[in-house]
Amino acid sequence: MSADRSPRTPARQDRAAQPAATIRVALGSRAYDVLIGPGLVASAADLIEARLGKGKCGIVTDANVAAGHLEPLEASLKTVGRHAGTEVLAPGEATKSFASLARLCERLLEMGLERGDLVIALGGGVVGDLAGFAASIVRRGIRFVQMPTSLLAQVDSSVGGKTGINTPQGKNLVGTFHQPSLVLADTDVLATLPPRQLRAGYVEAAKYGLIADAAYFGWLEQNASAVLAKDIAAVTHAIAIAVQGKADVVARDETETGDRMLLNLGHTFGHALEAWAGFSDRLLHGEAIAIGICLAFRLSEELGLIGNNSVARVETHFASIGLPTRIADIPGGPAPDAATLLEIMGQDKKVREGKLTLILVRGIGEAFIRRDVAPNAVLDFIARQAGR
Numbered sequence: 294m295s296a297d298r299s300p301r302t303p304a305r306q307d308r309a310a311q312p313a314a315t316i317r318v319a320l321g322s323r324a325y326d327v328l329i330g331p332g333l334v335a336s337a338a339d340l341i342e343a344r345l346g347k348g349k350c351g352i353v354t355d356a357n358v359a360a361g362h363l364e365p366l367e368a369s370l371k372t373v374g375r376h377a378g379t380e381v382l383a384p385g386e387a388t389k390s391f392a393s394l395a396r397l398c399e400r401l402l403e404m405g406l407e408r409g410d411l412v413i414a415l416g417g418g419v420v421g422d423l424a425g426f427a428a429s430i431v432r433r434g435i436r437f438v439q440m441p442t443s444l445l446a447q448v449d450s451s452v453g454g455k456t457g458i459n460t461p462q463g464k465n466l467v468g469t470f471h472q473p474s475l476v477l478a479d480t481d482v483l484a485t486l487p488p489r490q491l492r493a494g495y496v497e498a499a500k501y502g503l504i505a506d507a508a509y510f511g512w513l514e515q516n517a518s519a520v521l522a523k524d525i526a527a528v529t530h531a532i533a534i535a536v537q538g539k540a541d542v543v544a545r546d547e548t549e550t551g552d553r554m555l556l557n558l559g560h561t562f563g564h565a566l567e568a569w570a571g572f573s574d575r576l577l578h579g580e581a582i583a584i585g586i587c588l589a590f591r592l593s594e595e596l597g598l599i600g601n602n603s604v605a606r607v608e609t610h611f612a613s614i615g616l617p618t619r620i621a622d623i624p625g626g627p628a629p630d631a632a633t634l635l636e637i638m639g640q641d642k643k644v645r646e647g648k649l650t651l652i653l654v655r656g657i658g659e660a661f662i663r664r665d666v667a668p669n670a671v672l673d674f675i676a677r678q679a680g681r
């Protein structure tokens with residue numbers, strides 16, 4: 294073993310701090326960096342200390358991620374005496390619950406984490422949302438580091454500070470805004486991500502192109518197979534562009550009073566489908582968003598907003614990589630009835646004075662916010678779509 298294990302030598306710092314891309318989320322006193330590249334998990338202690346100083350770290354992860362990636366992170370922290378403890382959660386959307394939140398808060402306190410310490414969320418969007426929520430309320434808020442391990446978390450959920458849990462009333466209806474202090478997106482960890490999860494995460498990357506960056510969507514159409522084959526250059530580019538897009542929006546509208554709502558393209562429909570499917574493996578979050586995006590494009594077409602082949606382009610692209618595009622693509626059982634879906638959509642956080650806020654499109658890369666579509670028109674649209 295010739296590896297240099299001595300802490301914080303200049304040589305070790307240099308090796309640690311070599312991300313392929315760094316993106317700044319410009320939020321004044323709460324600004325932070327998103328580092329993207331290989332090898333970041335094993336260098337985490339140095340990367341964190343260089344930016345956030347010393348302090349104990351409590352790791353939150355799930356059992357799937359722990360199997361492949363916990364050991365190097367713990368080793369990195371233990372080498373410098375900063376490992377406060379590790380909590381391994383059950384994988385899956387059901388973990389984003391009040392019960393898990395309560396348990397996790399108590400575990401973080403048992404680890405002895407104090408105000409100056411850090412929570413590290415090592416996992417996908419579920420771990421990030423739950424650990425971020427716990428970090429935001431334990432001791433009235435302690436700092437946290439996102440170490441996203443799914444493509445979805447690397448391109449989207451680890452950036453922007455939304456935390457939360459699900460309730461029977463719907464998705465992410467209880468939560469906080471709590472920005473991470475650092476995001477370490479290690480592209481190596483995607484090696485163990487199952488293909489279905491990779492495809493689901495890809496949807497959130499494509500979403501950025503569909504909202505505001507037609508050139509990026511065009512690039513994805515050409516490079517999807519390289520991204521899904523985990524070609525390092527393609528994956529890094531896909532993550533960096535999506536994160537830059539999100540960072541720009543979050544810097545303009547941190548708490549979603551305006552522009553940030555655009556990031557919910559496909560989510561009003563998608564969240565309703567996810568809730569209806571019981572937040573289960575039957576329909577992954579990203580898959581629900583794929584169908585939701587296609588519904589938003591089709592509704593835009595029905596309303597006469599899109600005049601070209603945008604709808605077909607989106608559907609063709611998603612279908613070509615094995616993503617669902619229609620409600621009927623959801624496996625296992627009868628289609629949802631339109632009234633149930635509309636009722637769930639009525640719980641959406643974007644509802645204002647009983648009116649749905651829909652994110653619609655004039656074309657690829659041209660999303661906008663619309664509040665005047667009559668609920669009956671949406672009901673009629675969903676009823677027709679549910680049968681297709």
Ligand SMILES: NC(=O)c1ccc[n+]([C@@H]2O[C@H](COP(=O)([O-])OP(=O)(O)OC[C@H]3O[C@@H](n4cnc5c(N)ncnc54)[C@H](O)[C@@H]3O)[C@@H](O)[C@H]2O)c1
Nearest residue numbers: 357384417418419420442443445446450455482485486578
């Ligand atoms: N906060 C936000 O801004 C935001 C944005 C988008 C989505 N989300 C939330 O994110 C969640 C979805 O995220 P997700 O798709 O990452 O789900 P997830 O966290 O459930 O991860 C998906 C699956 O992949 C496994 N996994 C993750 N990384 C792995 C790896 N490297 N190797 C092997 N297995 C791995 C997990 O254990 C899990 O089984 C939803 O709850 C959604 O609401 C939040």
